[in-house]
Amino acid sequence: MFFSVDCILVRGSSLSRLVEERLGLSGASSVHESHSFDAARWAGIPENALHTQLARLPMLPGIEETTQWCWSSGLVPIISSLTWTPIGAHLAERFGFHSYSGRCLDARNGRFTGQAGYPYTPADQVEFVRRRADDLGAAPQACAAVGACPTDGLLFDSVGLAIAFNASPEVSAHATTSVEGEDLRAVIPALQRLTVSRV
Numbered sequence: 001m002f003f004s005v006d007c008i009l010v011r012g013s014s015l016s017r018l019v020e021e022r023l024g025l026s027g028a029s030s031v032h033e034s035h036s037f038d039a040a041r042w043a044g045i046p047e048n049a050l051h052t053q054l055a056r057l058p059m060l061p062g063i064e065e066t067t068q069w070c071w072s073s074g075l076v077p078i079i080s081s082l083t084w085t086p087i088g089a090h091l092a093e094r095f096g097f098h099s100y101s102g103r104c105l106d107a108r109n110g111r112f113t114g115q116a117g118y119p120y121t122p123a124d125q126v127e128f129v130r131r132r133a134d135d136l137g138a139a140p141q142a143c144a145a146v147g148a149c150p151t152d153g154l155l156f157d158s159v160g161l162a163i164a165f166n167a168s169p170e171v172s173a174h175a176t177t178s179v180e181g182e183d184l185r186a187v188i189p190a191l192q193r194l195t196v197s198r199v
Helices: 015-022 047-056 063-072 085-095 122-135 153-157 184-198
Strands: 105-108 111-116 144-147 161-165 177-179
Touching: 015 047, 015 085, 047 085, 047 111, 063 085, 063 184, 085 105, 122 153, 144 153, 144 184, 153 161, 161 184, 177 184
Parallel strands: 144 161, 161 177
Antiparallel strands: 105 111
């Protein structure tokens, strides 16, 4: 069960963009618009400042409840995102996701260095889904994804059940179904298709 968290946890915006803006990073932009990251802007930012800003963001309710529902229903909630891995790591620990993907952002002595790993593209996101599904003994077509990012088309095409959550018509066109809501738990009825198919 894959969640493209960057565009579904805050209404009408990119989570990573909001974090960058709150950290005062100049020229903050969304990877979903530019298809690139500017790691140099992060040089000198304390890691705890990132966690503080993430904790303060007005995220949608129901995130932890949705991951708990997944676990109790025999589904493994995983973050599959193009955003920075420190953001994915924070969300995984805070809300109970199994694991996460994204672009590495180097840190030393409690501060980000401004150095990053190799570019992480939508194709890499799909490869992560395939590898993680294989690790868990599942075929990608037996998996689901929830997303809303402009780059989620390839992700949606790689799984059996694609749920566009508060997404644009362009993103929804790639999805199996579309859901609107002010709480992440709104996707649970659609996810129940997976649990029914497992019976």
